[in-house]
Amino acid sequence: PYHGAETNDNPAQLDVIANRARAKINLTLEVLGRRADGYHEIASLITFADDAYDIVRLDVGKPVGVTVSGPFASAIVGENIVRRALQLLADAEPRLKLGAIDIEKHLPVAAGVGGGSADAAAVLRAVQQANPELAAGIEWTSLAASLGADVSVCFTNQTCWVTGVGEKLAPAGPLPSLGGVLVNPMVDVPSDKTSQVFQRLQAPSIKQAPVRAAPPPEALHRTAQLIEFMRRSGNQLLAPATAVIPQIEETLSIIREAPGCRFAGLSGAGPTCFGVFDAPASAATALQQTHPGYWIKPTRFGNSSS
DSSP states (O other), X not given: OEEEGGGOSOGGGOSEEEEEEEEEEEEEEEEEEEOTTSXXXXXXXXXXXXXXXXXXXEETTSOSEEEEESTTGGGOOSOOHHHHHHHHHHHHOTTOOOOEEEEEOOSOTTXXXXXXXXXXXXXXXXXXXXXXXXXXXXXXXXXXXXXXXXXXXXHHTSOEEEEETTTEEEEOOOOOOEEEEXXXXXXXXXXXXXXXXHHHHTOOBOSSOOOOOOOOGGGTSSHHHHHHHHXXXXXXXXXXXXXXXXXXXXXXXXXXHSTTEEEEEEOXXXXXXXXXXXXXXXXXXXXXXXXXXXXXXXXXXXXXXX
């Protein structure tokens, strides 16, 4: 039988569990400095797109393995983070029921929206749901953090104020529901894109990260205040990311020029950009007509898990 995990009342009785691996959006991103181990300390307000996601299915009745389908399946190169997640789970608790993972890849790859991280996090959630009798004995947050900087917040699947190297999370909701459009120019990006962006940033070396307290609730609870906070904070990776992928500048420009745009920003190290619109569907239609080769997705940035 098949059942979507988000409405699953008794996952132990199901052979197939499905989770949405939603696109991660950095509404703000500050880089505080580079640690001695080479990792960067950040402070970021991260949310998720309600209508832009991969679909990750776990079939515990089939042998362990990973298959990928969907429009962006062929774009994955190198080791799939999901295979690493399965191995870490097997090492953490050999009695876990694992199985075959199928990923429907609808999110662009290496796009700044955390697609691979969201997929790995969805696998962790699915295995957690399939093994209720063993779940309490597993350090899920540690597993998520060991897989990558964005996996921790993707595992929570809710809006968070994120610090450290991505592993320190403070729930930041509820945010007002923002209408949004995701826009990716669909250009080739270097395989080491993120590394190149951080190298160009040249963040200062730090021995101890400065504390960045979560923004006060009043800065986030109303749409106008939230947009103003996003505008003031920005994304510090914008300039170095644009140096690596020049098309980011044009992408932001076309979003800003679209009727009804209230804010335009870059997610992560790009090249996916996002705009805030009161009418995201009509804005997306207009953008798609003028830029048919772009990946353009209307959505809402919500706080609820889905």
